[in-house]
Amino acid sequence: MSEQGRMTMTSRADTVGPAEGNGISRRGFMIGAAASGAVLAGMATPAANAARRDDRHGSPRSFRNALSISPFTAAMLAAGVAYTDGVRTVDSLEGVQRLFMRHGANEVFARIASRRVAVQAPDAEHGFKMGLEKARLARKLDLPFNPELGLWNVYGDISHQPGPDFADYPQIRLPGPWESLTLAEMTRAMREYGSRVAEQVLRTGAKVNVWDLGNEVEFGVAGVAVRSFTSETSYWSYAAPDAVDPEIGRMDAFQLFGRPDRVDWLRAHLWPYVAEIFTAVAEGVRKVDRRAKFSTHTSTVALQVPGLFDAFYRAMADFGFDVAELGVSFYPTAATSENALTEFQATATAASAKYGKKVFIAEVGYPSGTMGPPFAWNNPVPGYPADTDGEFRFYRDRTAWGAGSGVLPGMGPWARDYTAGGCQPMSLFAPQGAVAVA
Numbered sequence: 001m002s003e004q005g006r007m008t009m010t011s012r013a014d015t016v017g018p019a020e021g022n023g024i025s026r027r028g029f030m031i032g033a034a035a036s037g038a039v040l041a042g043m044a045t046p047a048a049n050a051a052r053r054d055d056r057h058g059s060p061r062s063f064r065n066a067l068s069i070s071p072f073t074a075a076m077l078a079a080g081v082a083y084t085d086g087v088r089t090v091d092s093l094e095g096v097q098r099l100f101m102r103h104g105a106n107e108v109f110a111r112i113a114s115r116r117v118a119v120q121a122p123d124a125e126h127g128f129k130m131g132l133e134k135a136r137l138a139r140k141l142d143l144p145f146n147p148e149l150g151l152w153n154v155y156g157d158i159s160h161q162p163g164p165d166f167a168d169y170p171q172i173r174l175p176g177p178w179e180s181l182t183l184a185e186m187t188r189a190m191r192e193y194g195s196r197v198a199e200q201v202l203r204t205g206a207k208v209n210v211w212d213l214g215n216e217v218e219f220g221v222a223g224v225a226v227r228s229f230t231s232e233t234s235y236w237s238y239a240a241p242d243a244v245d246p247e248i249g250r251m252d253a254f255q256l257f258g259r260p261d262r263v264d265w266l267r268a269h270l271w272p273y274v275a276e277i278f279t280a281v282a283e284g285v286r287k288v289d290r291r292a293k294f295s296t297h298t299s300t301v302a303l304q305v306p307g308l309f310d311a312f313y314r315a316m317a318d319f320g321f322d323v324a325e326l327g328v329s330f331y332p333t334a335a336t337s338e339n340a341l342t343e344f345q346a347t348a349t350a351a352s353a354k355y356g357k358k359v360f361i362a363e364v365g366y367p368s369g370t371m372g373p374p375f376a377w378n379n380p381v382p383g384y385p386a387d388t389d390g391e392f393r394f395y396r397d398r399t400a401w402g403a404g405s406g407v408l409p410g411m412g413p414w415a416r417d418y419t420a421g422g423c424q425p426m427s428l429f430a431p432q433g434a435v436a437v438a
Contacts (some may be wrong), residue, residue: 064409195288210295274316298329300330
């Protein structure tokens with residue numbers, strides 16, 4: 001989540017445009033933060049065999065229920081928050097993950113920046129030190145580990161895509177500032193990075209199910225990106241990657257939205273480089289994990305711009321980056337169309353059939369109450385009101401449809417344990433004093 005993202009999606013009648021005032025943080029643009037615990041039961045409901053249990057863990061055997069500790073958990077715990085499902089109360093990373101396992105969780109997720117410690121103020125930690133702690137926890141709990149290698153210094157998403165900072169990897173030597181490098185120089189460093197980070201992860205004994213590369217990457221990754229909704233944060237300011245392609249720095253996301261040839265522009269000036277960067281990282285990872293599987297994911301924006309989701313994955317395939325799963329973020333109440341849910345299911349079904357791959361929802365959030373400014377994502381899907389019952393049924397029905405149809409391999413509720421901030425209604429917990437109650 002950037003501190004000053006410049007984009008929001010408000011009413012369905014509005015087009016995507018810049019936010020007013022101080023802008024929208026990533027917490028505002030694409031994440032949720034805290035309210036209905038009925039969803040914990042919803043994620044574990046045995047619909048369409050989606051939640052058939054493994055007696056050892058109480059976990060589904062196949063559908064990826066990525067109900068995992070998040071980048072916010074450590075900060076919430078450090079602030080004195082304890083979590084309860086009404087039966088057990090916990091106050092540690094392991095305790096929260098075990099609580100999720102009681103309700104069907106079957107993997108541990110970690111978002112991993114290139115820095116050892118990467119604090120995105122005020123309450124998210126993405127550094128690889130914390131990522132390795134989560135990998136060790138996955139090993140201890142005998143759960144698959146799902147690392148997201150962001151390829152940025154601290155954090156990035158659709159709103160901004162910083163380059164990496166390799167100061168904590170002294171073996172990786174760059175000939176100049178990241179944004180001044182040629183693509184060949186970048187991919188050489190990324191190949192080395194892939195090997196180094198994979199070595200650390202696998203040394204913990206964790207078993208990685210899928211290596212996710214980047215976060216909401218349709219407009220770029222690792223500093224090779226258009227000027228998007230954020231131009232500056234406390235840890236980054238935009239610099240055009242002119243040595244890769246000078247056209248990139250001349251384009252911004254709002255211009256792209258208005259261009260009828262946007263897909264052609266992206267195929268010519270951005271997506272080939274995104275695919276090459278991903279391929280380099282994957283080559284590095286495979287030096288230490290020969291059977292590694294990879295994915296990436298787009299934002300909700302790619303679902304709203306006609307044809308963009310399909311065109312992105314077509315380009316990844318054409319330019320040499322092979323994914324095991326097609327990934328996407330999905331925040332339906334932030335969408336501009338009242339048919340956001342049916343349009344998503346149609347897009348996912350068509351893409352799955354076309355590419356012979358399932359569509360993993362890397363981030364999904366549904367509010368259980370009214371969300372206030374600047375994150376007023378209050379366009380509920382018909383039949384799913386923005387209350388605890390609507391949230392519960394949304395997750396239950398998406399799980400049943402996804403597993404029953406075979407289109408979805410799983411999904412990850414976002415900011416599931418985040419108990420502070422403007423997007424609180426999207427959490428699975430409601431704060432009651434120092435206790436977060438499911």
